[in-house]
Amino acid sequence: MTAMTVSPEAARRAAAALPDLPRDAEGPVFREPWEARAFALAVALHGRGVFSWSEWAATLADEIARAQRHGDPDTGETYYHHWLATLERLVADKRVTTAETLERTRIAWDRAADRTPHGTPIELRDEDFDLPRSPSTRD
Amino acid sequence: MSASHDHDHDHDHSELSETELRVRALETVLTEKGYVDPAALDLLIETYETKVGPRNGARVVARAWTDPAYRARLLADATAAIAEFGFTGRQGEHVVAVENTPRLHNMVVCTLCSCYPWPVLGLPPVWYKSAPYRSRAVKDPRGVLADFGVTLPDDVVIRVWDSTAEIRYLVLPQRPDGTADWSEERLADLVTRDSMIGTGLARSPQDPA
Numbered sequence: 001m002t003a004m005t006v007s008p009e010a011a012r013r014a015a016a017a018l019p020d021l022p023r024d025a026e027g028p029v030f031r032e033p034w035e036a037r038a039f040a041l042a043v044a045l046h047g048r049g050v051f052s053w054s055e056w057a058a059t060l061a062d063e064i065a066r067a068q069r070h071g072d073p074d075t076g077e078t079y080y081h082h083w084l085a086t087l088e089r090l091v092a093d094k095r096v097t098t099a100e101t102l103e104r105t106r107i108a109w110d111r112a113a114d115r116t117p118h119g120t121p122i123e124l125r126d127e128d129f130d131l132p133r134s135p136s137t138r139d
Numbered sequence: 140m141s142a143s144h145d146h147d148h149d150h151d152h153s154e155l156s157e158t159e160l161r162v163r164a165l166e167t168v169l170t171e172k173g174y175v176d177p178a179a180l181d182l183l184i185e186t187y188e189t190k191v192g193p194r195n196g197a198r199v200v201a202r203a204w205t206d207p208a209y210r211a212r213l214l215a216d217a218t219a220a221i222a223e224f225g226f227t228g229r230q231g232e233h234v235v236a237v238e239n240t241p242r243l244h245n246m247v248v249c250t251l252c253s254c255y256p257w258p259v260l261g262l263p264p265v266w267y268k269s270a271p272y273r274s275r276a277v278k279d280p281r282g283v284l285a286d287f288g289v290t291l292p293d294d295v296v297i298r299v300w301d302s303t304a305e306i307r308y309l310v311l312p313q314r315p316d317g318t319a320d321w322s323e324e325r326l327a328d329l330v331t332r333d334s335m336i337g338t339g340l341a342r343s344p345q346d347p348a
Contacts, residue, residue, distance in 0.1 A: 006179045024190070036191050037184065038165075041162070045174060105168050109164055
């Protein structure tokens with residue numbers, strides 16, 4: 001079932017429901033690989049019924065409005081930054097996870113990336129969660 | 140970016156940007172909770188592999204075909220020559236261009252990971268990252284090329300370049316015959332991604348796009 005929830009058909013429905021999505025004649029386009037990943041994550045969550053596309057669009061519009069109040073130029077280049085903020089907000093609002101868990105995991109990935117030599121796949125290990133917070137990641 | 144992530148810190152040692160870290164964190168947590176399946180994400184993203192990044196390698200190749208001075212610069216220092224177009228990026232910083240000739244065909248494999256010059260080539264295709272491609276490309280490059288529908292004369296030497304942490308390769312394919320008076324822009328349409336990996340040739344003018 002999971003595979004079906006992120007099918008190209010599901011992605012097409014997402015693109016149809018979200019008229020502002022950056023696209024060309026064939027569908028969504030992405031500036032960087034992470035944008036495609038963030039897109040696919042939203043398609044997967046929608047497929048699991050975590051939110052509807054109208055609910056997603058309203059939250060995304062709110063994130064964009066908030067960013068504009070803080071000076072985002074809204075040239076379209078930051079679209080997927082708003083998309084990511086929307087993902088983080090909705091998974092917390094829907095109690096799928098918490099902002100704290102996301103932050104803890106982000107720090108773990110940061111440590112994993114720091115200890116991994118260039119050219120080697122970066123993988124999370126349990127120890128990445130255990131270490132005391134390093135000065136570079138303290139808010 | 141939400142306010143809680145506005146801190147700005149040094150990522151000299153990291154391969155991952157702040158944004159990439161956040162995406163990875165989401166995927167990890169959602170996978171652990173059973174909301175997403177990374178393999179299913181990969182499958183979907185595979186359908187967009189030609190839709191990520193600027194994919195400007197074709198323009199680089201077309202210029203090298205039409206401008207001998209640019210070709211010389213590309214072969215001497217591909218990173219700098221590619222930067223002339225304004226294409227730079229964290230995966231594109233150490234690129235070496237290898238030129239195909241009537242006697243030599245170059246093919247690129249990658250050991251692992253995400254080391255792939257996506258600012259010039261877009262996302263790596265899934266087969267490129269697969270273990271079978273990598274092992275067969277080294278042992279039986281002619282067989283792999285045949286799988287891609289490419290048959291080269293027996294007297295053409297095939298050289299396989301294994302991408303490393305430091306160096307990513309860009310194949311400069313041969314310019315197709317019958318394109319002598321073509322513009323750089325028109326030539327760029329003949330340059331396929333696979334021709335820049337070396338698992339294909341540039342399209343000939345007769346091939347449908």
